[in-house]
Amino acid sequence: MTLIINNLKKTFDKHKAVDGISLTINEGEMFGMLGANGAGKTTSFRMILGLLDPTEGDVRWKGERITYKRTKLVGYLPEERGLFPKLTVKDQLVYLTKLKGMNKQSIIKEMRLWLDRFGVPEYENKVIEELSKGNQQKIQFIAAVLHKPELLILDEPFSGLDPVNADMLKNAVKDLQERGTTIVFSSHQMSNVEELCEDLIMLKKGKAVLQGNLRTIKRSYDMKNISIKADYDLAFLEDVKGVLKIEQKKDGADVKVENEKAAETIFSCLASKGFVRKFELEEPSLHDIFIDKAGGAAHE
Amino acid sequence: MNNFWTTFTHTAGRRLKSKTFIITTSIMALFIISLINLNTILEAFSGDGAEDEPAVAVVDQTSEEGQFAEMLKTLAAEGSFEYIHYSGDVEQALSDAENDDFTYVLELTGTLDALQAEFYGEGTDFRTGQEVQQDVQRTKETLATSALDLNEQELALIFNPVSFNEKPLSGTGEVQTAETHMQTYWMVYGLVFVIYLIVVTLGTMIATEVATEKSSRVMELIVSSVNPVTQMLGKIMGIGLAGLVNLSVLVLAAFAGSYLSGEDFFTNIFTEVIDYSLIIYALLFIILGYFVYGGVAAMLGALVSRAEEVNQAIQPLIFLAMIAFFVSLYGLNAPDAIFIRVLSYVPFFTPQLLFLRIGMGTVPVWEIAVISALLIISAVLINIIAARIYKGGVLMYGKFSFKKGIKQALKLSKKES
Incomplete structure (x- = not known):
């Protein structure tokens, strides 16, 4: 057990930004924190980092609080991207990583490895404002990991990246995990979370609405999707009890149902109606669960 | 403490190395150097350096028969003006001044005890008038004392300055002079x-x-x-x-x-x-x-x-x-x-x-x-x-x-x- 968050609460005036989150993240784990905007992800991150004091509860990394004395153990990529626009990549990384207690030579050595890895060694002496947004994001990612932190917190690491760069960053994150780094990250893109995380927490208005292992969550989730292919109009299914949503297609429909019982009802309805080419019961996607639990669309 | 130094050196270094800082500081330094050397620079631009003193034509119509103008010439030899004893009348002097023969015209009339001076000139600033007035006053005093035939002691009696000292009320106090x-x-x-x-x-x-x-x-x-x-x-x-x-x-x-x-x-x-x-x-x-x-x-x-x-x-x-x-x-x-x-x-x-x-x-x-x-x-x-x-x-x-x-x-x- 490395990162333990215990009944964490943060109240601003009467607004409860984070309302009693508890979780445990194992060493070397990649953990996803999901939630719509304003759900309390960034506030939680800030409390983990010690930037904000919790109103109640506490956060411990290997049994101790994260204070400025232990800041070199932690790497952070904030949601709001930002670097010194007028400084070169090198000066920038040297300054930011020196604050983590690393010396200049090691910083430059490590920086070159990362720049090579991201295929941009020529950026070393370029001024940040001359780089594209995607490349700035790479540099900021490097700033978060250069000092080889034990705990890495990534707030929306892949937003705003093209698929090629997003993949590059994703691979880097996976490598870091393999090397033993504990990673906590938030994302609006559910596919990324499904791809990278084993465990997750989903927040809504500061509270955990869902928490645990991703596979278990999906399997035990009542809501299911049914993919149907049939030659006749399936609009009548809308009136079947337990149907949440129906999306008609040329040769059938995708139906979202409350639980397996509703699926059984639909199956017998169809059997009496006529021939069915395909009837497949699927586990819900994280996207569906997110919309169901976190409420509203996952907007950027 | 380490992070304090990192921030401190980063902040100071960025400022000191920035072009804006170097340029503005250099410009200000140059400005100060030039300001202190303003006189030398102005002299360098105004020609040969030893600029001609402006000439003043003195039309002496006093009872002293030209003695005043002569005295003014010698007395003020070290001053900022070159006094010329002009023999014609004021109108002639003024027209000559217009022809740039000289810059100013000074007309003196009356007697030693009721001396009148008229000073003619274009674009005079108040200091020019003051200086000329001082020169005339000094000349008058010299002529008057020599007319009275005073000896050096008597002269000293009149002209020696008063020794004026300021003292505090108590022994330890201070007074600003x-x-x-x-x-x-x-x-x-x-x-x-x-x-x-x-x-x-x-x-x-x-x-x-x-x-x-x-x-x-x-x-x-x-x-x-x-x-x-x-x-x-x-x-x-x-x-x-x-x-x-x-x-x-x-x-x-x-x-x-x-x-x-x-x-x-x-x-x-x-x-x-x-x-x-x-x-x-x-x-x-x-x-x-x-x-x-x-x-x-x-x-x-x-x-x-x-x-x-x-x-x-x-x-x-x-x-x-x-x-x-x-x-x-x-x-x-x-x-x-x-x-x-x-x-x-x-x-x-x-x-x-x-x-x-x-x-x-x-x-x-x-x-x-x-x-x-x-x-x-x-x-x-x-x-x-x-x-x-x-x-x-x-x-x-x-x-x-x-x-x-x-x-x-x-x-x-x-x-x-």
Whole structure:
């Protein structure tokens, strides 16, 4: 057990930004924190980092609080991207990583490895404002990991990246995990979370609405999707009890149902109606669960 | 401590290496050197250097039969004018002057006891008239004394100056003579202005630096590694160092300028005019004032989200500095006024007003100690409060509002456990 968050609460005036989150993240784990905007992800991150004091509860990394004395153990990529626009990549990384207690030579050595890895060694002496947004994001990612932190917190690491760069960053994150780094990250893109995380927490208005292992969550989730292919109009299914949503297609429909019982009802309805080419019961996607639990669309 | 040095060297280094800093400092240094050498430069541009003295045609119609004009010629040989004894009448002289034969015409009429002088000339400034009048007066006195046939002793009786000394009422008191008063006046004036300039320019620099880091959003990354209070102090000290370098370069430029001009301007100032204790006080108040204003400036910078809002946010601070400056200008003429005395206890006014009181009047040592202690305590307190607000402020984004901002920042930085 490395990162333990215990009944964490943060109240601003009467607004409860984070309302009693508890979780445990194992060493070397990649953990996803999901939630719509304003759900309390960034506030939680800030409390983990010690930037904000919790109103109640506490956060411990290997049994101790994260204070400025232990800041070199932690790497952070904030949601709001930002670097010194007028400084070169090198000066920038040297300054930011020196604050983590690393010396200049090691910083430059490590920086070159990362720049090579991201295929941009020529950026070393370029001024940040001359780089594209995607490349700035790479540099900021490097700033978060250069000092080889034990705990890495990534707030929306892949937003705003093209698929090629997003993949590059994703691979880097996976490598870091393999090397033993504990990673906590938030994302609006559910596919990324499904791809990278084993465990997750989903927040809504500061509270955990869902928490645990991703596979278990999906399997035990009542809501299911049914993919149907049939030659006749399936609009009548809308009136079947337990149907949440129906999306008609040329040769059938995708139906979202409350639980397996509703699926059984639909199956017998169809059997009496006529021939069915395909009837497949699927586990819900994280996207569906997110919309169901976190409420509203996952907007950027 | 390590992070303090990293922030300090980063802030100072960035400033000192920036082109803007190097260029503006060089321009200011050049300006100072040229200002000190203004005379030499002007002479170099106005031709051969030994410029012709303007000629004055003297039309002597006094009862002394031309003696006056001759005497004027010899007496004023060392002066700024070349007097010519003109034999024609005024009209002729005036028309010759129009032909540029000479610049001015001086017509003298009457007798020695009722001498009248008319001075003709284009574009004369008041000093020209005064100088000519002095020359005429001196000539008249010489002629009069020789007409009275006075000996040297009798002359000395009339012309020897009075020896006038000012003494304090008690043996230990001090009196400012007119001369020392003027010297201290200008020195205090200059240093009060320097304090004002330093506080305003460096204060703005601090606030802009903080706001720029906030608006570029790099701040959150920085404060996740370094305590905001350490970072704030590192910044204030770093910019202070850049300011100190700037000031030193300008002082060196002034020395270089005076060395080039060949005048003993500075030796003179250092041996006669400047009171060393005043210089020490000035340095002390510049540093303490910098911390008082710098802490507030950093706090204000942390309250805004964009660099463009800095000017708006820092206005109250600039107003305070301006009020202190203008009150000081008044105080220079009334350093013992009650309200100057009272205001000198207010930390934002202390650097200028206490310095002024020390320079211009007599402040008891205990009062200097009390007010300075107050200033030091306030500087510490202001920085502690500013750091609290700074800590919350750097994580805060949105439209700038002074009152709401401070409230919100305090909430964010609240110590809860």
